[in-house]
Amino acid sequence: MNIGILGLGLIGGSLGLDLRSQGYHVLGVSRRESTCERAVALGSVDEASVDISLLAKAEVVFICTPIGLIIPTFKQLIAHLPSNTVITDVGSVKAPIVNAIAPLWANFIGGHPMAGTADSGIEAAMRNLFKNKPYVLTPLASTPTATMTVVEKIVRDLGATLHHCSPEDHDRAVSWISHLPVMVSASLIAACMSETDQNLLQLAQKFASSGFRDTSRVGGGNPELGVMMARYNRTALLNSLQQYRHNLDKLMNLIEQEDWAALEQQLQSNQKARPEFVDGC
Amino acid sequence: MNIGILGLGLIGGSLGLDLRSQGYHVLGVSRRESTCERAVALGSVDEASVDISLLAKAEVVFICTPIGLIIPTFKQLIAHLPSNTVITDVGSVKAPIVNAIAPLWANFIGGHPMAGTADSGIEAAMRNLFKNKPYVLTPLASTPTATMTVVEKIVRDLGATLHHCSPEDHDRAVSWISHLPVMVSASLIAACMSETDQNLLQLAQKFASSGFRDTSRVGGGNPELGVMMARYNRTALLNSLQQYRHNLDKLMNLIEQEDWAALEQQLQSNQKARPEFVDGC
Numbered sequence: 001m002n003i004g005i006l007g008l009g010l011i012g013g014s015l016g017l018d019l020r021s022q023g024y025h026v027l028g029v030s031r032r033e034s035t036c037e038r039a040v041a042l043g044s045v046d047e048a049s050v051d052i053s054l055l056a057k058a059e060v061v062f063i064c065t066p067i068g069l070i071i072p073t074f075k076q077l078i079a080h081l082p083s084n085t086v087i088t089d090v091g092s093v094k095a096p097i098v099n100a101i102a103p104l105w106a107n108f109i110g111g112h113p114m115a116g117t118a119d120s121g122i123e124a125a126m127r128n129l130f131k132n133k134p135y136v137l138t139p140l141a142s143t144p145t146a147t148m149t150v151v152e153k154i155v156r157d158l159g160a161t162l163h164h165c166s167p168e169d170h171d172r173a174v175s176w177i178s179h180l181p182v183m184v185s186a187s188l189i190a191a192c193m194s195e196t197d198q199n200l201l202q203l204a205q206k207f208a209s210s211g212f213r214d215t216s217r218v219g220g221g222n223p224e225l226g227v228m229m230a231r232y233n234r235t236a237l238l239n240s241l242q243q244y245r246h247n248l249d250k251l252m253n254l255i256e257q258e259d260w261a262a263l264e265q266q267l268q269s270n271q272k273a274r275p276e277f278v279d280g281c
Numbered sequence: 282m283n284i285g286i287l288g289l290g291l292i293g294g295s296l297g298l299d300l301r302s303q304g305y306h307v308l309g310v311s312r313r314e315s316t317c318e319r320a321v322a323l324g325s326v327d328e329a330s331v332d333i334s335l336l337a338k339a340e341v342v343f344i345c346t347p348i349g350l351i352i353p354t355f356k357q358l359i360a361h362l363p364s365n366t367v368i369t370d371v372g373s374v375k376a377p378i379v380n381a382i383a384p385l386w387a388n389f390i391g392g393h394p395m396a397g398t399a400d401s402g403i404e405a406a407m408r409n410l411f412k413n414k415p416y417v418l419t420p421l422a423s424t425p426t427a428t429m430t431v432v433e434k435i436v437r438d439l440g441a442t443l444h445h446c447s448p449e450d451h452d453r454a455v456s457w458i459s460h461l462p463v464m465v466s467a468s469l470i471a472a473c474m475s476e477t478d479q480n481l482l483q484l485a486q487k488f489a490s491s492g493f494r495d496t497s498r499v500g501g502g503n504p505e506l507g508v509m510m511a512r513y514n515r516t517a518l519l520n521s522l523q524q525y526r527h528n529l530d531k532l533m534n535l536i537e538q539e540d541w542a543a544l545e546q547q548l549q550s551n552q553k554a555r556p557e558f559v560d561g562c
Contacts (some may be wrong), residue, residue, distance in 0.1 A: 096345050134488050165484055173484035176473045181496035184469050187532050189524040189551040192457045192558070203446055203454035207415050208558035209395050214495040215462035220555030223548035230536045230544060232498070241533050244472040248529070251468050251523050255511045263511060267504035270470040274501030277489035 002027060003154070004058030006073060008039045008048070010116065011090050012064030013125025015158070016044035021127070022157045026143050029055050034188070038122045053080045060150060062111075063089040067228045068254055078105060086147050092174065093232035094138045094167035110138040110167055112174075113160060120222065128159065129151045135160035138167040175236035177277065179229040180244060185219025186226065188212075233263075283308060284435070285339030287354060287484070289320045291397065292371050293345030296439070297325035298432050301303045303438045310336050311403075333429025334361045343392075343429060344370040348424070348509045352381050359386060367428050374513035375419045375448035383421055383457065391419040391448055393442060393455075401503070409440065416441035425454040447450065456517035460510040461525060464518070466500025467507065469493075 003019055005012045008030040016026045018041065028045030029052050030036050036048035048053065055061050055077065067074050070091050077087070088111045091097050098110040117187040139148050152158045155162050165173070192212075195201045230237055254263040286293045289311040295306045301324065304463065306428075309326030310333050311317050317329035320362055336358065337341050351370050358368070369392045372378050379391040389521050396414040418435045420429050436443050446454070476482045509516055535544045 011433055057353060069318065099405070114488055132402065136488065143332060149453075156530050160300065163484070163487060164496060169484055172481055173488050176476060176481075176485040177489040177493040180472065181469060181492045181529075183529075183532055184534075186548060186551050187497050187529040188462060188465050189554055189558075190528040190547060191461065191531070193550070194524055194528065196429070200450060200457075201449055204457040205558050206444060207395055207417065207454050208458040209414070211462050211499045212458040213559045214498050215466050216555055216558065217422060217495050218492045219496075219548075220551050220559075223545050226548045227541050227545045231541055234536060238434055238533065238536055239530075240472065241536070243475055244468060245526070245529060245533070247471040248468040248522075248526060251341050252463055252473070252526070254517065255515060255519060255522070258512075259516070260508050260512055264504050264508045267467060267500075267507045268308055269474070270346075270467050270497075270501050271504055271550055274470055277470075277486050277497065278501075280492045 001025070001060070002058045004029065004061035005045065005064055006050065006052070006053035006055065006061060006225075007064035007066075007069075008044065008122050009064065009066075010120050010122075010124045010129075011113065012128070013122045014046040014064065014115075014129040015062060015090075015113075016062065017042075017125055017127050018130065018158050019154070020044070020046065024154075027058055029054055034124050039125075040043060042122065042125060044122065044125050052076055056080045056082075056084060060086040060088070060154065063087065063091075066224070067091045067093060067097075067232055068233065070097050074105070075266060083107070086150050088137075088151050091232075092178070092229065094170045096232055097138065098138055098167040102142065106142075107144060109143050109147055109151050110170075111151065111155070111279055112136045112138070113155075113158075114178075115160075130155075131159035131162055134163055136163045136170055137167060138165060141169075156234060168271050171233050172236045172239075173241045175233055179237045180222070180232055180240040181202050182226050184219045184240060184244060185216055188220070189216050189219050282306070282341070283339045285310065285336035285342035286326065286345055287336065287342060288347075289316050289325065289334070289343035289403050290347075291347065291403075291405045292394065293343065294320060294323065294325040294403040295372075295396075295408070295410040296343060296394075297343065298323075298406055298408050299411065299439050301325070301327065301437070305435075308339055310335055311512075320406075320537075323403065323406060323534055325403065326405050332343050333357055336364075337361045340364060341367040341435065342371070344368065344372075347505070348372040348374060348378075348513055351378050355382050355386070357409045365386070367431050369418075369432050373459070373510065374452045375417075377513055379419055379421065379448040382493050383423065386424060387423070388434050390424050390428055391451075392432065392436070393417045393419070393451065394436075394439075396441075407421060411436075412440035415444055416440055417444045417446060417451055417453050419446060421448075453520075455520045460514055460518045461521040462501045463502070463507050463510060465525060466483050466497055466524060468500070470497050470500050493562075498525075
């Protein structure tokens with residue numbers, strides 16, 4: 001089977017590596033000639049081109065561009081494809097993408113592989129990036145069963161754990177566990193940097209250890225990605241942030257009131273709840 | 282040199298392992314006979330007893346109890362010591378401890394080894410726990426140079442990186458990079474758990490990945506330790522929390538106003554600032 005990958009970065013490049021090792025013939029398209037050459041050299045794709053029409057012979061196309069480019073890229077792409085080509089994307093927000101694309105292309109299904117590394121670009125592509133990671137598909141009632149089945153088969157071939165939900169539920173769920181942590185963590189760095197006593201700021205920098213390192217990691221990550229999350233998942237993220245602010249206020253109140261019993265109870269609930277999220281991830 | 286360790290948990294037990302391997306003779310005291318036996322068996326101490334008077338022959342005593350027990354334990358301890366014995370502690374908050382103990386014991390210096398693991402107790406004790414980690418000493422103007430010198434020598438023997446500051450500066454610095462992250466992270470777990478749609482909560486739990494795992498780690502940790510931080514460092518922590526809340530509000534406003542340029546600028550500042558805290562930790 002010919003699979004097309006449009007956008008040869010970390011996700012597109014890693015997809016290509018695994019799909020080729022599963023026996024698929026992989027066609028890659030990038031805006032840059034140099035990326036096409038690297039993708040072939042690294043073994044991510046069998047063929048690559050800056051010309052989107054290469055994908056005319058693909059049976060399934062994965063759109064792996066940055067989220068802001070998915071819809072415009074899709075619009076260029078479909079001029080070159082027969083209507084039975086299956087299209088899917090890997091964007092980390094689903095409702096705006098699915099709502100824009102599904103009415104224009106029957107054989108489309110939204111997807112989100114929940115995998116990544118701190119790095120980006122074709123050079124960061126790696127084998128088994130998706131193995132044992134969640135891969136969410138967001139079909140609509142109108143999505144043809146055959147379209148769903150073909151993408152499901154590929155997701156399973158990647159060794160990913162397949163999940164299904166509506167685009168809206170996906171966006172609300174990831175706002176809790178992916179987009180909210182970025183903003184919470186970003187505010188931590190911003191707060192620490194606001195210390196105006198330079199001596200104290202330097203002490204804080206010297207004393208920072210694994211607790212600060214882990215809590216600040218996603219808030220110190222790729223700024224463009226953070227903006228995209230906020231921009232495309234704004235409503236769900238604002239809802240999560242408001243709830244977060246409410247929980248922060250409650251915690252601050254307990255400390256102000258010196259209600260140590262209630263604070264301990266809250267921290268105990270957290271300790272008990274966390275494994276439900278992180279076990280196996 | 283005889284060194285006494287009062288409290289044989291992760292920190293006390295690990296101190297003993299390293300100090301014995303440096304040739305010190307280590308005397309351990311624990312409230313429990315079984316802990317004394319394990320400490321000897323594991324090689325953490327040369328001798329151990331539930332009787333605090335064992336420490337009468339120590340030249341330096343490290344108080345390694347949980348923070349709430351440091352002051353009462355110190356008061357019991359000094360009944361058994363000659364006045365030239367050097368006393369130090371390893372509590373993660375310094376001003377309340379130093380302010381209580383220094384007036385009662387001239388040869389006291391507060392300390393805080395910034396090292397630990399997720400585990401606790403003598404069984405968790407390990408070699409080189411302090412190696413290349415910050416170890417903060419908080420002398421007062423009244424602290425005798427000889428007292429400072431003897432503890433500094435031991436800290437260097439542990440391979441730790443020695444820092445000095447006032448107890449108050451220590452507490453303000455750790456409120457930024459250690460205690461604030463715990464409360465920020467705790468509020469994240471509490472907010473996610475507040476999702477009342479069970480289907481959505483389960484999706485969030487299934488989709489949670491490394492971003493949530495890292496950002497929630499310290500907020501899902503030992504509840505007693507979290508309460509102790511808040512209790513003993515309340516003023517500095519509340520100040521940090523208020524500043525944090527202010528930064529969170531600013532971020533939420535940018536998202537509400539859809540001011541993506543300003544959001545990107547903030548996230549870029551964070552990305553640039555974070556290495557000043559975490560490089561080398």
